Amino acid sequence: MNETKVTRVAAPRTRFLAALLAAGLMLVPLTGCGLGGGKKKEASAPAEPKVVAVETATVAEGEFANSAAYSGILTAASTSQVSSKIAGRVVQTMVNPGDRVKVGQPLARIDTSALQQQLTLAEAAAQVTEAQAEKVRQDLENGRLTAEKTLQLQDAQTFKTQSELANAVASAKQAVAVSEAQLAKARRDRENAITSAKEAVEAAELQLAKTAADVENAIAAAQMNTGGLIQTMSAAQAAASNAAAQLQLQVTQASNAYTAASEAYEKAVSEHNAAALPTLQANMDSAKNKLELLQLQLQQAQSTVAPAVAQANAQYMAAYAQLENAQKSQAVKLAEEQVEIQKLQLATVESATVEVAERQVDQARTALDNAIKSQPAADKLTAAQKAQAEQAYANTGSTGALQVVEAQKNQAGANVQVLQEQLKDGVLLSPVEGIVQAVLTPAGQNATAQSPVVSIVSMKPVQATVNVPETDIGTLQPGAPVLVSVPAVNGEYQGKVMGIKPGMDTATKTYGVIVKLEAESPLLLPGMYVQVNRPSAPHKAVRIPADAVLRQGESGAVYVVENGKAVKRKVQTGVLTGSAYEITEGLKPGEQLIVKGQTFVTDGSPVQVIPAGTEGQKP
Template identity: 35%
Template sequence: MFKTKHHKAAAIAAVLAAAPIIFLPGCGSSQKPNLPPLPPAPVSVMTVKPSPMTIGDTYLGQVTPYIQTVLSPAASGLLSAVNVRPGDVVKAGQVVATLDKSTLVPQQNAVTQAQVALSNAKQQYADALAMYNDRTSAQQQLQAAQNAVEQQKLAVQAAEQNLQKAQLQAQAALKGGGTPQDLSALQAVVAADQQAVDSAKKQLDLANSNLQILQQNLDTAKRLYGDITQEQVQQAYENYEKALASYNSWQHGAFGGNNPYANQVQAYQSIYNALNTGYTQLQQAQQQYNQGLAAVSQAQTALSSAQSNLANAQKSLADATPDASTNLAQQTQLTVQQAETSLAQAQAQYQAAQSSLKLAQAIYDDRTQAKQALDNALAQLKTSTANLQTAQATLEMQVKDGQVTTPISGYVQAVNAQVGQNVGPQTQMITIASMDPAMATVQVPEFDIGKLKVGTKMSVYVPTLNQTVEGKVFAIHPQLDSATNQYPVDIELDGGGAKLLPGMQVEARQETTGSQTAILVPADSVLSLQSGAQEVFVVQNGVAHSRIVQVGAMTSSQYEITSGLQTGDQLVVKGQNLLSDGDKVTIVPDTDSTKQTGSAKTGE
């Protein structure tokens, strides 16, 4: 803003009023009095010289908080103490208000109840786990029983075939040789047994091939997840549950800003998911490999049985035509009796294997029930743990002995509650503004916004402190104010933040390289005439001369003069408001601090 010129008539009137009135004899009333001349007006001057162009387009705004949060108590109750006042500096974690301790009783009761529930859940889980561990081998027992039934079934079939062969041999021996029909039957048995051997070999090859694949899968799982234990998975889950409880407590509390536990929850959840997935895949790979081993064992048993049957059939065929002169009646009859005994034993063992299979199936089914009970107990344990953590977090973090703490450091902007007042979660009790880092928000016209980007260096002048602070563009708000055609721009200030307070007016400009020079003068030295022109005074030979100047860029403290002044001119910087063109002046020292541009002359 330009200073308006004051006419020196006021000063002349003051001098006349103070001077004594003298009437000279013989003088008419129209004769002017002979007044003494006015003394030279005292002024301070500076020598005009080019300076680095440090001013440019100026954007107005104010100091703004980096973070602003409104604190509210976590519970309703009577406010017993307020420890801060507006303007106080607080640190994160500092107690700013205290509620009457009677408000903690319900929450303490909730914690006690949650502790009892967790203790019961732990005992139930321990009982279910003990019952489940007693049946860890039920699945292996069931598989073994199934394999035994299959083996005994094959044994019965083999015994039946052996009995049939023995009977045929006995008939051939008693008749002195086998009939063509008997030989055909034995040959059919040999062919069938040969097919059984071939089929058993193929089954064994398939089982071995599958086992190799399962072995590779198990080796891969061990290489990737072999170090993971069930205890690690359980610990990771408990860490995730604790972080989630803290996150939920913050969300339910009346805190402002971003939830500080969000990243922790995501990290612990990722760790738990990774460990749980790896452990599950390792267990599945091991189980599938064990099943593959059982399949190979079963195929080997089947092949051995088929090979044994084939050997017996081939021997029976070779012996089907004995020497007619040889008496084999007793021998063949004994063979038939042995075959019958073997069949009876095989049938008995088969029935015993079926009974064992039924028992193993019953045990396995009972283990499924135990697994369900264990899962239910674990779910209840997790729920009880989370409930206790939530109750403790509510008590310790939100209210903690009836105290309300600030989550951030900064200034207290407002206190909207008094001791003795009933407050609650809906009460906006204390407002905290963080000034670390120090921030300022200025309004930039639409036609200038393209000159700025994040990181652009800025010079910010704070008139209240008469201080210039360096900074850089922190953020450009993308929303244009349709009323002013301006964009809000946030500037992060470097240093000096301890003296800045929210709401202080600022003037920001983009820093220049300093290669350009200009004539810069104090803003107070430029006067505004009624005609709208701008005027300054320069001193030559003790006389003040008026100069009309053109003003370029400006701030509240400096103006750029684009015409009307020359290097070396003695510019009046103090006393110019009472001057007129041609007034005599005397130069006196400037008692103010050194000017931002040029220097004041101390005498002439």
């Protein structure tokens, strides 16, 4: 561990300066004594505070390794006191103190000869009760089989009766349904026939009305057609006459024009008027062409009048013949006869009845009512018979004899099981894996349920209990790694803090800390001395001599020199290593710390810093 040297500040070492300082201090009280003559003595001034000689050191930082060691012992994870479940003499112990045992390993054997005799008697009693129970069961089974067979026969008879009644009701219902369906069909057929006959009458009447209307329309149309043809023929004849007259007039006018043109041409020829001849010749040719054209049109008109009149006359004769045919038509009479036929069929359909179908429905409903009324009486009879059979069957299983004998058999079996378990308990087995700590009831002594026979300690997990001062307990937390040394086996093991016991030992001011070792070894035994080290990375902090700290309850205080006076400082201490304290709060490097004489000063006392080794001398 590296420690930072404490630098001590010493006073000047020359005797001259020391003597001078002493002389100066001695002269202080003489001031005011009045060396001048005759002055009246004044009141004395307050006494000066006493100057205390102290040694100081400059506060500096040092390195702390943060490694602390705590002592303790290996402790068992658990201790098991193995007792016997039965009372008896221990006839054999199979382990010795220090032996390692596993779960289920035999430890000791208890005398069970009396239990064996009791078990033999109990097994014989159990066999007797089992035989009695078997006989009662067999008798009850025979009675049950007989009653069960009777009940099955009754169930079959009941099922048959119910099935027959159900079939009769179902058949009656089906007959009612069929007859009702037939009645409904007959009614529908009659309604459909009436509807069809009515529709046929209506259709015949409509056809009659249509035929009469068609005949009337044909006569009117023929009459209208005949009159129209007469009018058309007359109009055609008049139009042909008018056209012929107009064309005749135009022919006459064209002939006159041609005659005039011929005369004018001849006159020009006779007068030898050659200049007018071409024009007159053209006029004469034009009048001739127009005359010829009109004559041709007149001939055509005269030739078309006769055929048109003949065609109109033929159309008239045809229309007149249609008129006569329409007036002589028999369609109306045939339609009237068809109407009468359809009305006769309608009367025939309406007079038909469905009385037969209605009678069949009434008969089927009567049969259904009779079947339904007979069912309750039959059900009541079969139910009474079945109840009687069921009661007889129930009586076969309700006897108390079987319950009594079964209870006796179960009790005998339970006695056998208890004695068998007690015989097994005659050999004590280890409940845990561990080390035999002691044999508390050796062979030859009697064991009871309250007295342990063997004590076993378990070392899984291997753990140690160490004592940690209250000043360090805050630095240990569950799970923190530690190094465990066991000098007895010259071994070191990694470990972890498992927990901290809440109670503090008031005498040693320590807490019990439980540490779990990460390795198992048969060499590790309870009670072995261990040392637990808590390593951590080194760090720097303010480092002062431990005796410079004045403890005041749970806190600490120091004195520093400021302007020739002692100043009290409260400090927070950390790690204590050797003769030095770690100061976490209250001091800083470079300050002058009083390391000797601090018990003679108070806050504000004047001090004189003296060299090291001169403490106690008067300044």
